[in-house]
Amino acid sequence: MATEKTWYPGHIEKAKRVIQENLKAVQVVVEMADARIPYSGRAYEWKSLFHNKKTVILLSKADLADPGQTDRWISFYEKAGMVAFAMNLKGNPGSIRKGFVSKLTDIAREDRFQRYMIVGSPNVGKSTLVNVLLGKKKVRVGRTPGLTRGIQWVNVTDQLMLMDTPGILYRHLFSKHVRHKLLLAGCIKASESEAEEALEYAFLWLKERYPNAYRTITGQSAEGPFEYEELLRLVGLRRGYLQKENRVDRSKVVDFLLASFQNGTFGALTYETPDSLDIASDSG
């Protein structure tokens, strides 16, 4: 696959191995997924990696996701018998700490020493969470997917320890739609052509699910025909991304649009809903 190198750096395989080796040292695995892609964000072997462990789903970046859909996803996971909750990790540190500890202590209550492993795809917010819980900047946080290289243990309190881990993904992300969603959430990098496919996917999704956002971004009505090329041109003209002879600078438009989706500039949007899910094609 042409893009494999960009989204499967060699250290992911090692990360999975180290995670498995350390699983016995924790009582609970906290699986983090971006609230904008609560299912596709778990594009790794969660069944085989964590099947014997208590697993909690933490939907991060809740501030960037559609709150109604976040509630639906929490019910989706709760119906599957899991503890699930959502957080804006850029919010008030005090309430994040309180919320996290109250969710988790219920589960590990029996144990005097609580040890949690924080896992998830690259860029989902694992280090951010650990930093907030620590209350001091001790773990590196960055925009570049894959910044956390090694496993690190941190003591939150005398009784509570966390393990921050590097991001994991399937080696082969067979589903194009899953790759598109991971890209829109900033969990993987991709070639420009794949970025364009993801944008086309995003526009179609918005047209159907978020007509107001679609209209604001493209200047087009959601009832009208869908012309991807025309949308790029219109966004380029509106942003003034022009080259010689007033031709639209396509790669600038693509970069702008992708970054805007990733950063949540276009508003609180969720890229998949429990009812939209094609679960059969989503495993890798």
Ligand SMILES: Nc1nc2c(ncn2[C@@H]2O[C@H](COP(=O)(O)OP(=O)(O)O)[C@@H](O)[C@H]2O)c(=O)[nH]1
């Ligand atoms: N808006 C928003 N940004 C977040 C949230 N959590 C993390 N981020 C940002 O996402 C990026 C990746 O975070 P990081 O903790 O390094 O991800 P990691 O690769 O999973 O360790 C950083 O720019 C964070 O500031 C959140 O809840 N909301």
Ligand SMILES: [Mg+2]
């Ligand atoms: Mg990290």
